[in-house]
Amino acid sequence: NTAVGYKSLYSNTTGHDNTANGVQSLYFNTTGSDNTTNGNYSLYSNTTGSQNTANSSYSLYANTTGNYNTAYGYRTLRYATSTLGITAIGYNSGVGQTNVSDYNSTQDTYMTFLGYQASRSNAVSSSTTLTNGTAIGYNATVGASNSLVLGGTGSYAVNVGIGTTSPYAQLSVERLSTTGTLISGDTLTGFTGNLLDIKVASTSKFTVDYAGNITTGGTLSLTGLGRNMIITTDASGNLVSSSTPTAAAYFA
Numbered sequence: 001n002t003a004v005g006y007k008s009l010y011s012n013t014t015g016h017d018n019t020a021n022g023v024q025s026l027y028f029n030t031t032g033s034d035n036t037t038n039g040n041y042s043l044y045s046n047t048t049g050s051q052n053t054a055n056s057s058y059s060l061y062a063n064t065t066g067n068y069n070t071a072y073g074y075r076t077l078r079y080a081t082s083t084l085g086i087t088a089i090g091y092n093s094g095v096g097q098t099n100v101s102d103y104n105s106t107q108d109t110y111m112t113f114l115g116y117q118a119s120r121s122n123a124v125s126s127s128t129t130l131t132n133g134t135a136i137g138y139n140a141t142v143g144a145s146n147s148l149v150l151g152g153t154g155s156y157a158v159n160v161g162i163g164t165t166s167p168y169a170q171l172s173v174e175r176l177s178t179t180g181t182l183i184s185g186d187t188l189t190g191f192t193g194n195l196l197d198i199k200v201a202s203t204s205k206f207t208v209d210y211a212g213n214i215t216t217g218g219t220l221s222l223t224g225l226g227r228n229m230i231i232t233t234d235a236s237g238n239l240v241s242s243s244t245p246t247a248a249a250y251f252a
């Protein structure tokens with residue numbers, strides 16, 4: 001073990017291969033091993049947790065038994081006690097934007113928090129373990145397992161751009177090429193859900209089902225369709241409008 005700083009590794013008994021840099025870093029460690037700290041009071045409460053990295057003051061301060069965590073930044077994962085495999089980078093990441101405890105990641109597993117105060121959502125109790133979730137950006141929060149969130153909500157919301165440096169919508173996709181496909185989706189054989197479902201206030205307004213059937217919650221307007229014209233298909237099966245209707249029913 002290597003201990004540099006006032007009372008660093010102060011309580012160690014059989015823990016091995018630890019490096020503690022900073023005042024009272026790894027202070028309560030007893031049997032935890034392979035931990036690395038760099039900052040005052042980092043991994044201060046750790047007892048048996050192993051293979052953790054805490055860089056900056058008060059990072060992983062409350063950790064006792066958590067393993068495989070990585071914390072970079074002041075107060076990152078400050079209240080984590082038994083987390084597993086968490087990566088938190090940025091001031092207060094894994095802690096959140098206020099003193100509301102439910103922002104704090106305390107027992108989550110395999111989560112990633114990247115950015116200033118990126119954390120779990122306070123809409124989910126911190127006593128509920130989240131796993132495999134990611135929050136990226138200033139005040140970004142994630143409230144469900146197996147989820148990835150880009151940016152925050154409300155005044156912290158961001159526009160996301162793919163292929164552009166200046167996204168003009170919540171999601172902007174650009175392809176500076178005259179060939180290829182802009183957006184593509186595919187499903188397994190036997191899929192019976194919707195390929196597309198656009199909603200307003202949780203009510204579907206435009207859907208395309210697995211068979212390609214379109215359902216709208218309003219009026220479907222087609223460019224080029226005028227009076228005394230009919231919608232039909234051409235020889236290739238493309239939807240077209242005709243000014244010389246021959247069917248019994250047409251738009252007039």
